[in-house]
Amino acid sequence: MHIVVCVKAVPASTEVKMDPVTNTIVRDGGDAVVNPFDATALELALRLREKRRAAGEDTRISVLSMGIPATERLLRDCIARGATDALLLSDRAFAGADTLATTHALTCGIRELGMPDLVLCGKMAVDGDTAQIGPELAGALDMACVTDVRALVACEHDAVTVYAGGDAGVSLIEATLPCVLTVAKEAATLRMPSIAGVLAAEHAAVDVRGAAEVGADAARIGLSGSPTQVVRSFVPEQQAAGVEVSGDTTAQAKQLVRIIEEVA
Amino acid sequence: MAAIDEHAGTVRIVPLTHEHDDYLHDESRSRGEAESISFPTTEDEVRSILRSLHAAATPITVQGARTGLAAGAVPHGGHVLNLSRMNRVLGMRRDDAGAFFVRVQPGVILSELRKNLHARSFGTEGWDDVSLQALHALADAPEQIFPTDPTEASACLGGMAACNASGARSYTHGAMRQHVSALRLVLASGDVLALHRGGERAHGRHLSLTTEGGQTLEIELPTYVMPACKNASGYFVEDGMDAIDLVIGSDGTLGVISELELALVPAPAVTWDVSCFFTAEHDALDATEAMRSELGCAAAIEYFDGAALDILRRQRTESTAFSSLAEPPADVACCVYVELQCASEDEALAELTRLGALVERAGGSAEHTWVARTELDREALTFFRHAVPESVNMLIDERRRTDPAITKLGSDMAVPNERLHEVMDLYRTTIAKAGLEAAAWGHIGNNHLHVNILPRSAAEYAAGKELFARWAHAVTAMGGAVSAEHGVGKLKRDFLEIMYGRQALAEMARVKLAFDPCGQLGRGNLFGEELLDALRQAEASALDDNAEKGGA
Numbered sequence: 001m002h003i004v005v006c007v008k009a010v011p012a013s014t015e016v017k018m019d020p021v022t023n024t025i026v027r028d029g030g031d032a033v034v035n036p037f038d039a040t041a042l043e044l045a046l047r048l049r050e051k052r053r054a055a056g057e058d059t060r061i062s063v064l065s066m067g068i069p070a071t072e073r074l075l076r077d078c079i080a081r082g083a084t085d086a087l088l089l090s091d092r093a094f095a096g097a098d099t100l101a102t103t104h105a106l107t108c109g110i111r112e113l114g115m116p117d118l119v120l121c122g123k124m125a126v127d128g129d130t131a132q133i134g135p136e137l138a139g140a141l142d143m144a145c146v147t148d149v150r151a152l153v154a155c156e157h158d159a160v161t162v163y164a165g166g167d168a169g170v171s172l173i174e175a176t177l178p179c180v181l182t183v184a185k186e187a188a189t190l191r192m193p194s195i196a197g198v199l200a201a202e203h204a205a206v207d208v209r210g211a212a213e214v215g216a217d218a219a220r221i222g223l224s225g226s227p228t229q230v231v232r233s234f235v236p237e238q239q240a241a242g243v244e245v246s247g248d249t250t251a252q253a254k255q256l257v258r259i260i261e262e263v264a
Numbered sequence: 265m266a267a268i269d270e271h272a273g274t275v276r277i278v279p280l281t282h283e284h285d286d287y288l289h290d291e292s293r294s295r296g297e298a299e300s301i302s303f304p305t306t307e308d309e310v311r312s313i314l315r316s317l318h319a320a321a322t323p324i325t326v327q328g329a330r331t332g333l334a335a336g337a338v339p340h341g342g343h344v345l346n347l348s349r350m351n352r353v354l355g356m357r358r359d360d361a362g363a364f365f366v367r368v369q370p371g372v373i374l375s376e377l378r379k380n381l382h383a384r385s386f387g388t389e390g391w392d393d394v395s396l397q398a399l400h401a402l403a404d405a406p407e408q409i410f411p412t413d414p415t416e417a418s419a420c421l422g423g424m425a426a427c428n429a430s431g432a433r434s435y436t437h438g439a440m441r442q443h444v445s446a447l448r449l450v451l452a453s454g455d456v457l458a459l460h461r462g463g464e465r466a467h468g469r470h471l472s473l474t475t476e477g478g479q480t481l482e483i484e485l486p487t488y489v490m491p492a493c494k495n496a497s498g499y500f501v502e503d504g505m506d507a508i509d510l511v512i513g514s515d516g517t518l519g520v521i522s523e524l525e526l527a528l529v530p531a532p533a534v535t536w537d538v539s540c541f542f543t544a545e546h547d548a549l550d551a552t553e554a555m556r557s558e559l560g561c562a563a564a565i566e567y568f569d570g571a572a573l574d575i576l577r578r579q580r581t582e583s584t585a586f587s588s589l590a591e592p593p594a595d596v597a598c599c600v601y602v603e604l605q606c607a608s609e610d611e612a613l614a615e616l617t618r619l620g621a622l623v624e625r626a627g628g629s630a631e632h633t634w635v636a637r638t639e640l641d642r643e644a645l646t647f648f649r650h651a652v653p654e655s656v657n658m659l660i661d662e663r664r665r666t667d668p669a670i671t672k673l674g675s676d677m678a679v680p681n682e683r684l685h686e687v688m689d690l691y692r693t694t695i696a697k698a699g700l701e702a703a704a705w706g707h708i709g710n711n712h713l714h715v716n717i718l719p720r721s722a723a724e725y726a727a728g729k730e731l732f733a734r735w736a737h738a739v740t741a742m743g744g745a746v747s748a749e750h751g752v753g754k755l756k757r758d759f760l761e762i763m764y765g766r767q768a769l770a771e772m773a774r775v776k777l778a779f780d781p782c783g784q785l786g787r788g789n790l791f792g793e794e795l796l797d798a799l800r801q802a803e804a805s806a807l808d809d810n811a812e813k814g815g816a
Binding site for chain 1: 633
């Protein structure tokens, strides 16, 4: 079985820096981390491989990302945690991509890796919050898609069974392979790497490819290949400041009551 | 009590009522009693309060954040001097070598100082020009940290100095005393001693100190020799010692620390935390010894035994607050945790390679390890480590509900390096023979484990206490210390007598009376009140005899 896990480098801090000209997020790789939702997707893939290994079945887990060269460090960390191999799509031509252009690049990357049985993505990224990549990938690859997966129940024969969230609550869903799953953060916590994993990952090859090398259509990638444009972005101003309650217990209680009454 | 409801400077000494119930106990779960309480905010207020209580020789217990585990801040009657509102950072300086020092009031909370240092931002009201210039330099300097790291980050810095606190990183950074460069001590009379590291030294075992009020204290230091291991048992004494070290770790018995100057160190460029799991405890001990000799960047070496891991496994499934805990592998018996602080990633990788090899050699597996290199993973491991004592406290609290006589029984003893296997064997055989439930964790790099007896009944609690006394004798015979980081406080003073003997306690009590002639401060800490009062009476009688002879 071949599983591709799509991971995105996101800022470690919640304070996102915006480019004032392009209105896109500045990604200098400084304090980047793997998007927490994608980290959960990788953990589900690793658990699935453990189950299959116990049954004597092989599983290849590829991690795929589109990003700046510094993203290689994060992909190497994914290998340390158990991924089999990694492909980084890195090219100035990819810069400024919206979700559709990103999807085209990732689709090319997936084809380069070899068509998988399962594509796992985080439900959304903590910086962009669009939740569009997974469904768009499914469309591009002509696969079924289940979003907001809370738990992976089984993956046998040609189908995967999951619990997934939706407007009506949580449903038990069976999807035919190949398919795309987008994963909720609470589904699992990504394991830590072992010493053996970290040392092995240092010597592992992370494949880095440019747009032309993966056969990407220049008209469908990057800022120019993005049909949507961010017209304006701004950091919301803090609306309320904290209130310090002081004095003895009685005075503090009275102040609290007053504050609650004001809010109510 | 004469001072109740009177103003002491600008701060009130008020009767202690039910509203102040929290101030009668600390994290040791023991409870005391007191008649009055005050919350000074400045050194002048402390001096004023002490002066007003001095005439009646009112007993005074100094408190900070009350996170102590030895009941040092639990009052024995009299007045509670709570310093939690003395919580300002007063200034900063940079020396000629480029090192930074920060000046704090004793009530500053460790976690707050860490936040300030990380953000390089302080409330600077009242700071002098030197401090403001140092803060400006700090903005452009490599990140600085205060390295002492007790598990309880809500501890206050004055309390940490009072008990010479340490924590996991004491393996490489030492205890609190190594990082205190100066302090101000308000004596029971209200006079002040200003001590600077290197400024006031003993001649042999005699110390002569002059207060800001011009009083000279002549102090004969105790004659005992301290153990060659991590130690927070009684007064620090050695030939030619620095006077500041006598105050650090004195459990609030000599005076009230009103100000501390702390030496900062640059933050390590790379910090990786590694948990190594083993299937047998002796393998973990072998690995620890190899880590000590082979690792150059280990800042902390910690241990969790099988019972501690089992408690965590239970908590994961039974408590939602702990459900995100990383799950220890199913078939392991114990864990050694190592914090690597390195100058570069290359150095960290080389150290990790050495660690993996020694773990394999000791019988473990480089596969059965967790390496935390990201902030998120490091937070997960910190949560894992801190969940152990928290879970044990919850367990004990639960058992107390059925039997109030049960309380926490945690050891704090350390031995020299060569005694690690021997002391672990002692713990294991005696616990098994007594049929007690126990969990052990802590600072194995310093041969300093917190062995916690988990009593299921009052009888088991009594048996556990008896076991601790036996351990105190055995650890002393091994050249160890009965308290390595919590301080002696009120709970471990019997062990201090076992460690040093009655004569040494009397010598310590005389030191105390040189600073605090009426025996007001920290009554019940380090030595029993009977010993202190007997010495005071003897000294008073001697003075009377001398006066009579002089008169004759």
